Amino acid sequence: MPRKKPFSNKQKKKQLQSKRERKRGETGSGPSSRNASLERGDRQSDTSDSETTDIRRINQQPGGRDGGHDPNRFRLHFEKESKEEVEKRKRAAMENELKSVTDKDLETDICDIYPTEKGLTFPRRPSWNYEMTRESLLRKEEKSYREYVDDLQSRNPPGSLSHFEHNLETWRQLWRVLEMSDIILLIVDIRHPVLQLPPDLYHYITGALQKQVVLVLNKVDLSPPPLVIAWKHYLTSQFPHMEIVCFTSHPGQPYSTILQKKRMRKKVHWSVAGGPLDILKACQGITAGKVDLSSWERKIKSDAVAELADGGGESSVVMEHQSDSAMEMSSLSQELYKDGVLTLGCIGFPNVGKSSVINSLVGRKVVSVSRTPGHTKYFQTYYLTPTVKLCDCPGLVFPSRVDKQLQILAGIYPVSQLQEPYSSVGYLCERTPFLSVLKLKHPSLSDNEPLSQEPKWTAWDVCEAWAERRGYKTAKAARNDAYRAANSLLRLAIDGRLCLCLRPPGYSCLRERWENHPDLPEIMALQGRTNMAEASDEEGESSSEGEEEERDRDADDDDDDEDDEGFKRPPKRDTEQPSGFTINMYDVLKENECE
Numbered sequence: 323m324p325r326k327k328p329f330s331n332k333q334k335k336k337q338l339q340s341k342r343e344r345k346r347g348e349t350g351s352g353p354s355s356r357n358a359s360l361e362r363g364d365r366q367s368d369t370s371d372s373e374t375t376d377i378r379r380i381n382q383q384p385g386g387r388d389g390g391h392d393p394n395r396f397r398l399h400f401e402k403e404s405k406e407e408v409e410k411r412k413r414a415a416m417e418n419e420l421k422s423v424t425d426k427d428l429e430t431d432i433c434d435i436y437p438t439e440k441g442l443t444f445p446r447r448p449s450w451n452y453e454m455t456r457e458s459l460l461r462k463e464e465k466s467y468r469e470y471v472d473d474l475q476s477r478n479p480p481g482s483l484s485h486f487e488h489n490l491e492t493w494r495q496l497w498r499v500l501e502m503s504d505i506i507l508l509i510v511d512i513r514h515p516v517l518q519l520p521p522d523l524y525h526y527i528t529g530a531l532q533k534q535v536v537l538v539l540n541k542v543d544l545s546p547p548p549l550v551i552a553w554k555h556y557l558t559s560q561f562p563h564m565e566i567v568c569f570t571s572h573p574g575q576p577y578s579t580i581l582q583k584k585r586m587r588k589k590v591h592w593s594v595a596g597g598p599l600d601i602l603k604a605c606q607g608i609t610a611g612k613v614d615l616s617s618w619e620r621k622i623k624s625d626a627v628a629e630l631a632d633g634g635g636e637s638s639v640v641m642e643h644q645s646d647s648a649m650e651m652s653s654l655s656q657e658l659y660k661d662g663v664l665t666l667g668c669i670g671f672p673n674v675g676k677s678s679v680i681n682s683l684v685g686r687k688v689v690s691v692s693r694t695p696g697h698t699k700y701f702q703t704y705y706l707t708p709t710v711k712l713c714d715c716p717g718l719v720f721p722s723r724v725d726k727q728l729q730i731l732a733g734i735y736p737v738s739q740l741q742e743p744y745s746s747v748g749y750l751c752e753r754t755p756f757l758s759v760l761k762l763k764h765p766s767l768s769d770n771e772p773l774s775q776e777p778k779w780t781a782w783d784v785c786e787a788w789a790e791r792r793g794y795k796t797a798k799a800a801r802n803d804a805y806r807a808a809n810s811l812l813r814l815a816i817d818g819r820l821c822l823c824l825r826p827p828g829y830s831c832l833r834e835r836w837e838n839h840p841d842l843p844e845i846m847a848l849q850g851r852t853n854m855a856e857a858s859d860e861e862g863e864s865s866s867e868g869e870e871e872e873r874d875r876d877a878d879d880d881d882d883d884e885d886d887e888g889f890k891r892p893p894k895r896d897t898e899q900p901s902g903f904t905i906n907m908y909d910v911l912k913e914n915e916c917e
């Protein structure tokens with residue numbers, strides 16, 4: 323028998339590390355692997371057939387073992403930023419003093435994000451017929467896509483467009499979902515809905531496709547109720563032919579708005595989510611009796627009863643994997659409600675909670691949920707009941723003129739793969755009362771030094787101070803690890819624990835109206851709470867630093883494991899009058915939460 327090769331501890335550690343990364347399906351999430359991830363990302367093979375510019379491919383997955391399915395086919399492709407650009411932003415984050423923006427500056431008009439004259443459309447599928455071969459169809463689609471990108475770039479000077487999806491394969495998925503669905507559930511995050519609602523998409527669905535859109539304002543648990551109402555009114559005024567439904571998959575979970583020291587272990591009870599009934603009602607209004615939705619209504623009722631009785635229903639759901647050929651030749655003019663079945667297509671940007679909405683509608687977990695954007699790779703359909711089919715689609719980033727920093731904070735980019743996170747931290751800090759919330763000590767101040775005047779803060783100072791507070795040190799020199807601190811702050815923001823919410827135009831002037839709106843109790847009931855102070859009332863057991871460290875390291879991992887852990891039901895509360903809305907809406911973190 324041949325002698326075993328000696329295997330050092332270092333090699334073993336490396337082997338385990340790469341195994342873990344393979345399992346996670348991404349290239350590095352810790353500080354030690356960040357450079358490696360960039361190098362690997364560039365070297366690995368890519369299957370994109372749509373490269374038109376210098377593209378960065380994100381979320382590289384290990385190749386399929388059977389050699390058939392290619393897991394990289396649908397990963398995110400964004401335009402690469404030049405080294406100089408990245409360096410410039412990093413320098414600015416180190417040098418520029420942070421300046422708080424005014425309330426008014428948080429008001430965002432959709433026309434500033436999607437200005438009509440800039441041609442911010444999305445790629446369309448070119449026409450086809452059954453005489454065409456598969457190859458000629460694919461070639462035609464590629465050509466048309468290249469022309470689309472050229473046109474977009476000719477109308478928008480370099481650097482003016484935000485990140486958007488450059489992977490044609492993912493756009494193909496959207497085409498199929500739009501073609502096969504009867505009603506489109508367009509899901510957006512209530513914290514920044516105008517970022518994720520491309521007017522061109524709305525006009526295409528309601529115009530060319532002649533289909534109806536139900537806008538799902540998701541994650542309402544993360545927003546002050548008056549703001550939810552204000553957004554709903556603003557969006558109705560902009561898109562009058564669209565049903566708008568508020569939704570949350572995490573009702574009554576204090577985790578949503580509080581920066582907590584402990585690791586909040588939670589099990590999501592999908593069937594207690596707020597909003598499925600409203601989606602049903604919107605669909606009943608649209609279908610107007612043309613399809614029998616009584617089985618769906620019965621399902622919602624029986625799930626609620628089962629939830630009360632034993633904590634969850636166990637209805638079975640038939641899942642269909644779509645084959646490539648089924649994908650390629652579906653007709654644009656497919657008849658509505660074919661075979662008496664309503665098909666609902668769930669579309670939206672990455673991380674807005676599409677999979678969570680599907681799980682909530684089904685009443686249990688059928689789709690994997692993750693805080694890593696771009697997690698949903700391939701569209702699948704699920705029979706909710708014999709007459710209602712749900713169709714999940716990978717998240718898509720449409721071209722817009724929004725700040726890239728805000729895009730990062732909206733969770734479209736995997737944080738662990740950011741080359742330069744500091745400017746996004748700066749963007750966040752200028753729009754939130756970060757000093758009082760995070761309780762930071764300026765890195766230039768020594769322990770007992772009296773404060774002669776308020777020190778000036780840069781984004782870099784914030785990261786250093788947070789690293790000091792959290793004990794994040796670089797491995798070699800044991801200096802404060804600003805990169806890791808920046809990642810940690812961005813994750814807190816994306817998860818909604820350090821909450822940045824945009825506001826519709828005119829919000830400040832009409833504030834009183836929204837704060838006294840008759841719909842407030844309804845929104846708060848949906849959120850599972852009765853007043854704003856409630857979020858600050860929640861207390862939990864403290865946990866060790868080690869647990870928090872663990873959370874940081876694994877912050878881009880799936881949420882799915884949480885399903886197996888203990889769940890504390892939100893306490894039931896008496897109805898109270900809404901109060902406290904005049905306080906700064908960011909004042910959601912308690913005094914001692916960063917201790």
Ligand SMILES: Nc1nc2c(ncn2[C@@H]2O[C@H](COP(=O)(O)OP(=O)(O)OP(=O)(O)O)[C@@H](O)[C@H]2O)c(=O)[nH]1
Pocket residue numbers: 540541542543544569570571572578670671672673674675676677678679690691692693694695696697698699715716717718817818881
């Ligand atoms: N607070 C809060 N978090 C939510 C809600 N819905 C989803 N999330 C979280 O948002 C993150 C993304 O959720 P997903 O359902 O995976 O989002 P997705 O749109 O399918 O994401 P992609 O796969 O990237 O397209 C996860 O961390 C969820 O736990 C919600 O209603 N409230």
